[in-house]
Amino acid sequence: MSSTPPGAAAPAPPPSTVACTINGRPHTFPRGTLIVDAVRQVGHPIPYYCYHPKLAPVGACRVCMVQVEGPPVAARGPIVTTGCTTPVFEGLKIETMSEPAKLARRQVLQFLLINHPLDCPVCDKGGECDLQDFTLGYGPGVSEFAEPKVLRRKAADLGPFLVLDQERCIMCQRCVRYESEVLGEQNLVLKERGDRTVIDTGQGEPYAGYFSGNNTELCPVGALTSRTYRFKARPWDVRPVASVCQGCSLGCNVTAQTRAGRIVRLMLRDNPAVDGGWLCDRGRYGFGHSASPDRLTAPLVRRDGRLVPASWDEAMAAAAGGLRRAGGAAVLGGARLTDEEAVLLAELTRVALRTNDVDWRVGRQRFAAPEAVGARGAAIADLDGADLVVLADTCLVEEAPVLEIRLRRAASRRTAVLDVGPVRNFRIGRSTRVPCPPDGLAAALASLGPKVAAAARPVVIWNGRGSEDVAEAVRALGAPVLVPGEWSNARGAEKAGLVPDALPGYHALDDAAPVEAAWGASVPRHPGRDARAILEAAAAGSIGGLYLVGANPLRTFPDGGLAAAALDKVPFLVVQDLFMTEAAAAADVVLPATGPLEKAGHVTNLAGNRQTLAAVAAGPGGARSDGDIFHALAAACGVALTGRAPEVATEPVRRVLTPGGGPPAGPGGGALRLLLRTRLYAGGGTTAFDPNLAPLREDAVLRLHPRDAAAAGLEDGGAAYVKGGGSTLTAAVRVDPDVDAGHAELPAHGFGPTRLGAWVDVQPAPAEALPGRAAAIAAVSAR
Amino acid sequence: MTALPAEEARAIVARYPSPRSAILPLLWLGQRTAGHVTPEAVQDVAELLDLRVSEVESVLSFYTMFRRRPPARCRLEVCRSLACAMKGAEEIVEHVREATGVEPGGQSEDGQFSIAYVECVAACDHAPAYIFNERMGGPLTREAALALIRGEGVGRP
Incomplete structure (x- = not known):
């Protein structure tokens, strides 16, 4: 480099960058950039397996061979090295397509295929496999290896979602490193050594974490595949649609792939601002509810005590008539709607049903934004x-x-x-x-x-x-503050005014003018009742009709006894849902709705990101989107909905709410304080009805401190009766020091726990008292 | 902790600045205690070092000198590195296989003996060398091998 005269503008790049050449052309990169990244950035192809942008370099597969020449290896002339473990140096000459580099890659690929079964025609990865693609691009046409291949386990069972083909594995260790570096869980590790090395769980137990599916996308070959996708489709047969997961309020971005109108798999769609390019297993695999044979496919109306199929017109007339009878109507739910549908429900409630008795909070969450x-x-x-x-x-x-x-x-x-x-x-x-x-x-x-x-x-x-x-x-x-929601679009529901004391856009009830202008209709000004007050009124027989929109208070409302009394006493009950839930079974009119994978719109996640939902699958014939149902129901009430969302109030009102939705507090009843807590695979909603998730459901699992377990004579993996509030629940026991002594934890959305009251007693139960599924869980945790 | 002698195990952990370094010594302790490394011992090691069971399993399975099942009474390991192979080590093991039906790396059903190949035991001057119940010997013959696994000859020939 020439020296720069004092005072002259220094043209040299700052010391934080280095200049080098790639295939003869000069480039500048930040110091420390790996050669593989540099080559990728300037658009030259380079094969790799073990390298992954989200994992630390390891240099295991050796296929990203490039030729380098210059410092610090100038004396040796051109050498071939791995691009994923070598950073760029000042003055380095990098050649990706020189004969030595090509030969090295060819030989490495031949080596990687020595024990590979070459069973591409029956491999799920065929068509999107890096081993296929790179072998075609860089490998030899024929193998020199004539000896017998090492035979290993095909379709090894690694748990509910993962299937491992040990013969296809090339030991790149992406899965092992992801488990360790990203999750800190090490659910998958290397076992044995040399040509006997395999990927496995610790002691052969099923994969235990919540994030196994990401391994199937990290795996560059057909070794780790999804059980739900096995032999279902070819990559060129599927139609990809970008959408957003509605399993929780984070709203991870997904690409849903359908074949002949049915969802075959969900893939991650990296959004660094939301999901960071990962999915959880419930999100990835919880699409089975969409094509479930148990979906509601036609409206049902109660006649002579039985729910019988009816036309949409009949069902709408019955619902509109029942909800407008004496005593007035109240609306519960709405936190699983799109933003647009939530506004429609708010308009339907205020303009057609003429009430502010509406609340999305049929669980424990009180505030969303x-x-x-x-x-x-x-x-x-x-x-x-x-x-x-x-x-x-x-x-x-x-x-x-x-x-x-x-x-x-x-x-x-x-x-x-x-x-x-x-x-x-x-x-x-x-x-x-x-x-x-x-x-x-x-x-x-x-x-x-x-x-x-x-x-x-x-x-x-x-x-x-x-x-x-x-x-x-x-x-x-x-x-x-970040507020993870109890339902996927709690924030959208709150913003749409599905609360008793605020209108859409956080307008206060006495600031109704913008809302009335948008809707072209007047709205009621008196504050409505929240979920607890609505249920209390219903239980007291003072509400004419109750409209549950994607809500099942029997499972989710913290006072299950009150919810049961309300649904029992209310003269008229309309339930809009995907499945025959406990609430739907008690309804007078059941309206079949489409699910989150079957409708388009927008949703607001826990951080306020507004994201776009696409209709990925059609949903069962006979079901309608919630938005269409709101329009039709309003029309049956003689009102045409505008669907217009008023501007958000500049100063969001801070709402004062009737305190708590929890069960009665205070001592008495039992020795342990009941904790109702969210568990990923417990509860109602689509999880309860998803065949893909069925093996993992844990509706009735009691977690408690070792000391409390010992005092009650309970053992990990055993069964327990949980008693309180005149009710008894049978649960599988998990002894866990992470639960503070004096508490008994049960899944919040499971069926039963909310009827127990605030304080419970626990005692041993015979194993056969457990329902089948919980017994299976007990067996797993006992292992 | 149930499968490891607690005091000895804690003393081993205390020897190392990083707990992970104690994995191998603790696994040796487990093998000394029960004759082989039991799944319970692996769980104890993981708990003691605050590691995942899977990580300890990974280390354990990498090393061939740890036994995963109860040992046979007579354990014969025959070297097959260059010098011993040239002096007929493999023929001796083949002879034992034909006489007993037990494959190299295997164990007789009654738990009487096991036979396995090992790499160089640093006794090339005694080729074919062997290790019998943790003691080295050689040169091995077909007859000596059969006598050893029957429990009829122990120690250096």
Whole structure:
């Protein structure tokens, strides 16, 4: 390099970059760039298997061979080396297509195929396989290897979703590294050595984590494949449609692939701002409900005590008539709708049914948007750079699983995690527990004020549960907040005004003018009743009709006894759902709706990202989208809906709500405080009806501290009776020190726990008392 | 912890600045305690070192000197590296296979003996060399091999 005269503008690149040539053309890269990245960036093809942009380099497969010449190996002349473990150097000459590089790659590929079965015609990966593609592009046409191949296990069972073909594996270790580097779980490891090396779980047990499916997309060959996709389709036979997962409120971006109108698989669609390019297994595999034979396919109307199929016109007339009878109607649900549908439901409620008795909160969540409690919203990516994250009794891995991956990554660097609550919520990675009883959350959060104030970039994660004082404590921390929802579009429902004390766009009831202008109709001004008050009124017989939209309070409302009494006493019940839920079975009119994979629109995720939902599959004939149903129901009431969403109020109203939806608090009843908590594979909704997820359902699993288990004579993997509130539930037992002593945890959306009251007693039950599925879970956890 | 002597195990862990370094010594302890490394011992090692069971399994399965099942009473390991192979090691093992039906790497059904190949045991001057119940010997003959696995001859010939 020539020296620059003093004072002249320095043309040399700054020292943080290096200049080198690739295939004879000069390029500049940031220092430390790996050759494989550099080559990819400038658009030259280069084969690789073990290298992956999201994993640390390992240099295992040796197929990304390039020729390099120059410092620091100048004395040796041109040499061939792996591009994934060598950074670019100043003055390096990189050749990707020189004869030595081509020969090296050809030989490596020949080596990788020595024991490969070459069973492409029956391999699910055929057509999208890097081993196929790179062998065609860079490999030899024929193998020199004439000896017998090593035979290994085909279709090895690695758990509910994964199938491993050991013969196809080329030991790139992407799966093993993903498990270790990204998840910190090591569910898959290398076993044995040399030509006997295989991928396996620890002691041959089924894969236990929530993120197994990502391995099938990381695997560059046909070794790790999805059970649900085996022999279902070829990549060139499927139609890809971009959409958004509605399994939880994170809204991971997916590409759904259909063949002949049926979904065959969901693939990740990397959105760094939302999902970081990962999916959880419930999201990836929970599409089975769409084509389930149990879907509702025609409207049902109760005649002579029985639900019988009816035409849509008959059903609409019956529903409209019943909901407008004396006593008035109330609406529950709506947090699984699209944003557009939620506005339609708000308009239907206010304009056609003439009431503010509407509430999406048929579970434990009270608030959806941070702004609604006067807090600042955080972006998802804020977790990456946060120095302090407060988990306010929120368990991400159960409530928004893919967000947990991001938090684990942050915590493995320099993010301190404060895990507040009666249960350890953050199990993998460094964290500090701040134990508190379920009703002590507000005080515990308040005690963290100084720590949060001292942090440079804190983030609070709170699932919007608890009464007004918890909301106030969260607001008082002053940090940006993420609110994982109990349902996928809780935020959209809140914003659309599916609450008793605010109109769409967070307009207060006495600020109805913008709403009335949008809809061209007047809206009722008196505040409505929230979910608890609606159910109480229904149980008291003072409500004429109840309209449940994608809601099943019998499972989700924290006071199951009240929900049951309400559904029992209400004179007229309309249920709009995908399946014959417990609530639908009690209804007078059942309206079959299409699911989240079967309708287009927009949805708002937990951080306020508005994302586009596409109609991937058709849904069963006879079912209609929720939006179409709202239009038809309004028309049957003599009202034409506009569907217009009023502008959002500039100053969102901070709503005061009737406190808590929880069961009655206070001692008495039992020895252990009941915790109702979200579990990924428990509960109603589509999970309860999805055949793909059926092996993993855990509706009735009791978790409790070893000391409480010992005191009650319960053993891990055994069965227990949980008694409280005059009700008894049979559950599989999991003894877990991560649950603080004095508590009994049950899945919130399972059937039964909400009837137990706040305090329960536990005692041993015979194993045969367990329902079949729970017994299977008990067997797994006992292993 | 049930499968490892607790005091000895903790002493081993204390020897290393990083807990992971104690995996191999603890697995040796497990093998000494039960004669082979039991699944319970693996779980104990994982718990003691705060590692995943899968990671300990991965390490364990990499090394051939750990036994995953109860050992035979007579354990004959025959070297087949260059010098021993040239002096007929493989013919001896083949002879044992024909006489007993037990494949190299296998164990007799009654648990009396096992026979396996090993790589160089650093006794080329005694080729074909062998290790019998953790003691080295050689040169091995067909007759000596059969006597050893019957339990009729122990120690250096």
